[in-house]
Amino acid sequence: MRSAEWVRFFCSLCSVEMGGIIQSFKIGCKPDPGRSLRKSEELTNYSFSTTKNNGKMFMRHLLIIISLFFVITPGLFATTYFVDSSLGNDSSAGTTITAPWKTVHKINNSYFQPGDSILFKRDEIWKEYLNFPSSGNSGSPIVIGSYGGGNLPIITGRNEYAGWNDPTNWQSEGNNIWYRDQSYNPQRMWIDGNEVLRNEQIDSLDGIRYMWSWENSKIYVYSTANPAVSFNLMEVNVFYDAVRIDNQNYITLRDIEIRGGYAFSLAIRGCSHLTVKNCRIGSYARQGIQIRDNLGISSTYVTIGNCVLDSKFNFSYGKDKGIDDGIQMTTGANDCIVKNCVIRDFGHSAIYLKALSAADNGVFNNKIFRNLITGENVTYQRGLNTDGYENKCRDNEIFYNIIKNTNVRSQINGNNNWIHHNIIDGVKNSIVKSWGVGQSIDLQCYGTDLVCHDNKIDNNLIMNCDEPGITFSGNGNAKINNYVRNNIIFNCGRNSKSGYDSIGIAIQNSNSIKTNYFYNNCVFNGNENSPAVFLRGAFLTIEQFNTLNDTIDVASDNIQKDPLLSTPDSL
Template sequence: MQIKYILSIMTCLLLMSGSCDGNNDNEDITVPIPNNGEPTTYYISSSIGADTNPGTSAAPWRTLDKINQVTFNPGDKILLKSGDSWNGPITISSKFTGTEILPIVISSYGEGNKPNIKASTGTAILTINNSDYLQVENIDIGNGPGYGLIFGVTDNKKHGNIKVKNVHVHDVPIAGIFFNDGKFNNYNIDIVSCTADNVEMLFAISSGENVNISDCVANNCIYGGFSIISVKGGTIDNCKVLNCGTGNYPNGACGIFLGINDGFVISNTEIAYQKRQADNPDAEAIDFERDNKNVTVKNCYMHDNDGCAIMFFDNMKGLVNEDCIIEDCVFENNSLNASSPRGFEISFSRLDCNNNGTIRNNTFKLNPGIQFITTVDPSVTVTGNKNDKGEPLELAYEAGILIFNNAGFEVPALAEEYQYQPSGGYWTFRKNSGISVNGGAFNPPAIKEGKQIAFLQGDGEISNYIYLSAGSYKLSFSAAYRNSSGIGQGVAIYINNNKIGGDISLTSGTNFENYESDSFSVETGINLIEIRGTYTGDKTAFLDNINVKKLP
């Protein structure tokens, strides 16, 4: 996943114009309304109002454009009638400056559904620029062709103390709620009890200080729940991100995206059922994309995600994550349809990807073939982790074991003669690959050991992970080609995505013969081993007894 892409989708035109239904003849005239020093409540109803009215509950305004014609004072309230709807887009700039004691409030009145604002054109349905001590609550935003609600900064000044509460955003292709500024001009932001569905993400921010999100639910979102970029200090607490990742993102999608943050805490949050589309990577619950510092994830529940639960990613430009903590979390039933990364609940794209971090006191319910964590940098503390039975989990090199399971493909045990891309075992099967039983319809040669072998039909490929100490190795295996499809299928060996030697041609269709790869060298750690078919047509290779031997 590229952070450049995430930032690009958050670039929008803040100075957009828009109009709503109603009388706009005086839209450029600002009318101060005397309030004798006391806060005033203004009412707007698209169904019974008129912009020539005084804006009282008995005689409300009709359009949202009327807001741009009035000067507001601290403590003023603008209430939209429940059950009514307005057509945007609408932009409101430099109109709201409340105080800590007397914030300006945009909310609803009356009974019925939340007042709705929608648009068929424009960058955003509702844009509010240059505001301070503002509360927006109890409204519904959607459908629209771009963003839902944008808070922008167009005067290059600091603005903040903004609270968004009980707002529902839906049916927009970009972020539902977006704070747009790249200069840390946003501060003291609270997003409370908001909900979203069928938006790219519930909330996104491109920079800010002290950003706090609580009690929010993102469901069925196109990308994920939250995108937190360039934030200094803040929290996500008691939120849910469910059934997201419905859109096709070639660079991958995730439940919570983190990039270039410092001092941020995610707690008491559930991230589940994140989906991976097509051949895309990721689909993890939380993506530490890069350059996060002092970010903590604690007391969270991550389960039933297609990808791994947490990924620490580095864009190979030295912008690594540092001093991040994962603690007291529960991991369950993840990596259901993983591509890259895969094989682990917590994955590091490289060793020095969370320098001086800590992974502690977490509980893992691991699926077969899934390890709890990749090899990590020696500066990372990994301690107190356990499986769902209470048994301690150790890093592979701490336990001193060789992680290479099911070399003969006996798991899962098939009930049928063959199966493409079987799950529940230690190997990952992709494209036209799978498992065949001895004497099955694929008609492999007699199997020497066990009852099952792997097959690579055409460009099928399989992969597994193995822990190796530093040194040089060769991969050995038994193989044959499918006699009925004829000679021609070969295999290629990849270690950590690097091809080892040339293609290996298979010489027998009647017997399993022994083969080995060229030598390769690795550093101490867990390594990805892949075997790929080299023929793109209907030729098949059978594989069995895959092993790694260390060279003197």
């Protein structure tokens, strides 16, 4: 807002609030309270004229007006900063497209006001670490976004491995294995632009499937000659996070791609009212997004929406090395939302809600909905995971999601979580496990002092799983007072490693499985008269399941009929 506009705005406030007190307000012109100022008038000298008896009252009101002016209008001071990695200069003001800043380092060492925008130029890349330093407020969030045309701007933690091309940095281990000092595990590596797979066993490096390993602060690489000579380029993750926001509030991050990070691409810690939308996150990283506490302050009201999280890890053999969760919410993530996202090809879980300590701030009141989750290009990824101590992972709602073509079960633990109206289709047994892990949902509750009670599994469509659609596993702590209601479980147990062929619901024979409730489910495997339930050592039809005289399990009004599913022509 230019100076003349400021004056007109301020004068209007004074005119309204001061009424008869102000007799004249002259700014480079003759007193005329009935006439508004023109932009062309000089803004040089000013004077106030008041009545004799109202001078003190005037000054008191004027101070109030000035105070209110600066409290209620912070967004009016907002500035837009532009960042261009090719043509920018950190010595520039950064406030115009023709004089932008250049580096992320400049942003890290600046201070921003509520309402400011920091815009990265599209089609540019920054191989730097962003640790954003400022907060907005409820009326004027800070925006981190993009400008121009082309692809999303990229901030990445993947970079050339420092010193790799110096032969003196490498020593031979023998058997074509070379090593050098490396203080941290970069998790992922690229040689000549292509990702190569890590193995935890150094003697398993063969130059075919497994090319590198990290152990005892050393990195090992398979090469028939010194790697500095054999390769043209070696890249690793060089930052723990690519983007990190600690204890800042009211920020919108949009229209940016965030890659790499040997822990996370995006770490949100101790933040409130932070929105991430229309971003691509997690390529080349170990994990996509972490939301957690920091300095004892939980992250609250964080929204992740309309984003694509894709690890770009595409190895279909061996156990996945170098990738973990797509979105991890832990130790203080409350009242957060993940919606309308695509999450694919991570290692442990697409979305993991965990509170694994009695002392942490908990993960509760979060909503996960309308997301598409898939893991068909990796060998071990579940759709969902909830775990927690008593009342630490609770009251989370997961609904309207599609989980398709994963290769390990979703695990639902904690207490009072509600899983409803999801489609879970095509969970296969992982090739890296010798036992069956291809269930749709497993209530397992392993781990010291973790709980699994009062969770609700309602109105889900579960189909085409290698193992039973829903399983209560015998290992771990008590599973009690959980409800399984109104689900369709179709064509499950199709390729069981655990002896559960054609079984839709499996309740193992264990004292850790207490009273749970099964109402109004439709379970069908192609035959209305064959067993559809495994109950504590016995194979039962649904009719037998409903009428059993069991002092522990409660089941009624379940049916064993073809649900007559069909695919609309438009799909």
